[in-house]
Amino acid sequence: MELVDTQWEDGSFTWFKGDNQEAASRIDRFLLSSEWDGSFRNIKQVPLQRLVSDHVPIALQCGSWEVPKSNFKFQNWWLTKEGFVDKVSDWWNSFEFSGRPDYILASKLKALKEKLKEWSRSDQGSLKLQKSRLLNQMADLDSILDSRIMTEEEIAKKAELYWNWKKS
Structure with a gap:
């Protein structure tokens, strides 16, 4: 059928079997026709x-893998931060x-927007950074599976991280 298995970035497995990940394989993937592959650039x-x-x-x-610059958006969840x-009143x-x-x-308002943008780039003001940190910690725990079975403490830690990620 002349299908193309496109570039694969990072990771080696897409499927894991069992609670202790006894087996792993790369069974999930995108397959494209050569015509479709030739019509688009930078596919991965x-x-x-x-x-x-x-x-x-x-x-x-x-397409382009560069992250476009985004506009400033006020995040309602900031109001829940202690x-x-x-801080806004002082500014x-x-x-x-x-x-x-x-x-x-x-x-x-313009000056406040600049202060909020600056603050939003910090750990405290960026939900994206907070979620990314949680995902990275979960990924670190998942990487253990490449060499050994996770301990009960590690499994509990991953569940806690997942819960915190879901809440945020």
Whole structure:
């Protein structure tokens, strides 16, 4: 059928058998026709974090692999972070602008946006960083399976990490 198995990034297995991962294999993959493969550039298969299933999810990426710059977005969950409202209040009160009231308001909002962007790049303000850290810790535990069976403590730790990831 002239199917092409595209580039595979990272990982070696896509399926695991049993609670202790006694067997593993790469049985999941994307197969493309050579015509489709020639119509798109930079096609690759990327394994995602395995959370519950015994199969590793796979994403098919094509086109530019550069991450585009995103616009600033206020995250409602920031309001639940301890001390966040006080931090915003302190920032707001520290801004000094003079002029018409609409100019002062616009200037303060712009300055606050910059402070929030700066804060959102920190561990405390970035849900993406927090979730990524949890996924990396789970992946570290999964990598143990390449050499040995996980201990009960490691299995419990992975379950706790998964629970925290699900909550966030």
